[in-house]
Amino acid sequence: MRKIWAILRKDKYDRLAAELQDVLLLGWNQATKDAINEVIRAIKGREKFSREALNRMSRELSIRLGLRFANRIAAPLLEIETATYEVGMKDIIKIKPTFHLVDQRALEMLQRHNIFWVREFFDRQLGEQVEELGRQVIEQGLTREQAGQLYIDAFKGRFQSYSWRYWQGYSNHVVTRSREMGRIEGYVRAGVEFYEVRAVLDYRTTDICREMHGRIIPVKNGVALRDKLIAAESPEEVKEIAPWMKPEQVRGKKSSRLNIGLALPPYHFNCRSRTVIWHPPAEAYRVDELEYGKDLSRNEKKTLAGLTEEEYSNWLATIQGRQKLNFAPESLEAAYERDAAKLKVKSKDEYLQLARRLVKKPKQIFAQIAGGEKQFVFWGEGGYAVVNENAQLIGVHPYSGRVSGMAAKRLWLKRKL
Numbered sequence: 001m002r003k004i005w006a007i008l009r010k011d012k013y014d015r016l017a018a019e020l021q022d023v024l025l026l027g028w029n030q031a032t033k034d035a036i037n038e039v040i041r042a043i044k045g046r047e048k049f050s051r052e053a054l055n056r057m058s059r060e061l062s063i064r065l066g067l068r069f070a071n072r073i074a075a076p077l078l079e080i081e082t083a084t085y086e087v088g089m090k091d092i093i094k095i096k097p098t099f100h101l102v103d104q105r106a107l108e109m110l111q112r113h114n115i116f117w118v119r120e121f122f123d124r125q126l127g128e129q130v131e132e133l134g135r136q137v138i139e140q141g142l143t144r145e146q147a148g149q150l151y152i153d154a155f156k157g158r159f160q161s162y163s164w165r166y167w168q169g170y171s172n173h174v175v176t177r178s179r180e181m182g183r184i185e186g187y188v189r190a191g192v193e194f195y196e197v198r199a200v201l202d203y204r205t206t207d208i209c210r211e212m213h214g215r216i217i218p219v220k221n222g223v224a225l226r227d228k229l230i231a232a233e234s235p236e237e238v239k240e241i242a243p244w245m246k247p248e249q250v251r252g253k254k255s256s257r258l259n260i261g262l263a264l265p266p267y268h269f270n271c272r273s274r275t276v277i278w279h280p281p282a283e284a285y286r287v288d289e290l291e292y293g294k295d296l297s298r299n300e301k302k303t304l305a306g307l308t309e310e311e312y313s314n315w316l317a318t319i320q321g322r323q324k325l326n327f328a329p330e331s332l333e334a335a336y337e338r339d340a341a342k343l344k345v346k347s348k349d350e351y352l353q354l355a356r357r358l359v360k361k362p363k364q365i366f367a368q369i370a371g372g373e374k375q376f377v378f379w380g381e382g383g384y385a386v387v388n389e390n391a392q393l394i395g396v397h398p399y400s401g402r403v404s405g406m407a408a409k410r411l412w413l414k415r416k417l
């Protein structure tokens with residue numbers, strides 16, 4: 001079943017992540033089965049389940065689901081890291097790359113740190129749940145027999161689904177990191193100077209990735225990060241070099257002033273963001289000048305000031321370049337009810353068409369802050385449409401005032417076109 005998924009994925013990186021997921025889930029199932037047979041089925045008898053029994057069981061599980069499991073999947077893990085790294089670089093330089101010393105070092109770093117998190121998963125995460133269940137069992141004074149059965153059920157039930165979710169996220173993480181390490185070397189070899197961060201914008205996109213979307217980063221920053229990661233001696237050091245940042249730490253900051261750890265995705269566990277070569281924006285999306293409205297609060301101004309003209313252009317390319325924008329779930333009804341009559345549209349379909357038309361052919365475009373988040377306003381014939389940072393429509397409203405009134409509370413993305 002999983003294999004079929006891997007084949008069905010169109011995107012090559014999704015396919016590699018799915019392949020890794022196959023390896024991990026199959027391996028995990030086998031390791032768990034072995035652990036149940038060798039460790040948990042040995043918990044027998046009518047005497048009470050004791051603290052000592054719990055400790056012994058945890059230790060034995062830690063070996064089987066930690067070190068042994070890591071050894072079992074080490075070879076296929078390295079294979080997928082290498083393939084991903086290679087494809088990541090090939091995408092940029094367009095020919096099959098030969099590996100140099102820096103690539104071997106990068107791969108060695110990836111394997112060392114990735115295998116560490118496989119080995120540690122039980123001790124740092126699942127182990128807590130094993131312990132928690134054990135505490136309950138001891139408190140309730142259950143027998144060893146009963147405890148064993150509870151553990152068997154848990155390992156086939158909630159422990160398993162918890163672990164599977166982890167391995168799925170982990171697979172995306174490994175592929176994202178390996179791909180970006182390969183890409184950065186690709187940018188260097190191709191003589192690229194800047195790349196652009198592209199998040200997958202949908203309902204699952206994290207705040208940090210929406211904040212990073214469209215940002216333009218100098219290749220030398222990515223190289224600096226890559227070299228620091230290669231030099232890192234422990235997984236803890238990797239975390240210090242590229243910590244998971246909160247959106248507040250990024251919002252309103254110029255890309256040139258961001259922490260070096262943000263030069264490359266992943267920005268969090270299970271991250272889907274990528275980098276691509278940055279090209280100056282197509283004429284149609286080019287923002288030539290930013291004009292801050294006089295009525296913007298200081299905070300709004302600061303938040304909106306994080307991106308340059310070119311980075312706002314990247315956002316316009318993302319939004320206006322979409323074939324068919326849709327409404328965010330649940331906002332169509334309410335927005336339609338409120339403004340349909342004033343806009344003289346007779347159906348939701350007409351309302352949606354108006355929204356799409358405004359985004360495709362606006363007279364003016366603005367950015368605004370609402371609820372702490374950026375929104376884009378496309379103003380034209382018949383009203384203005386508002387699009388959120390997930391590239392979803394959230395409303396169309398009438399407006400018959402002057403452009404100066406519209407601009408006063410917003411950032412005007414001025415275009416010469």
Ligand SMILES: [Zn+2]
Nearest residue numbers: 209271272273
């Ligand atoms: Zn992400």
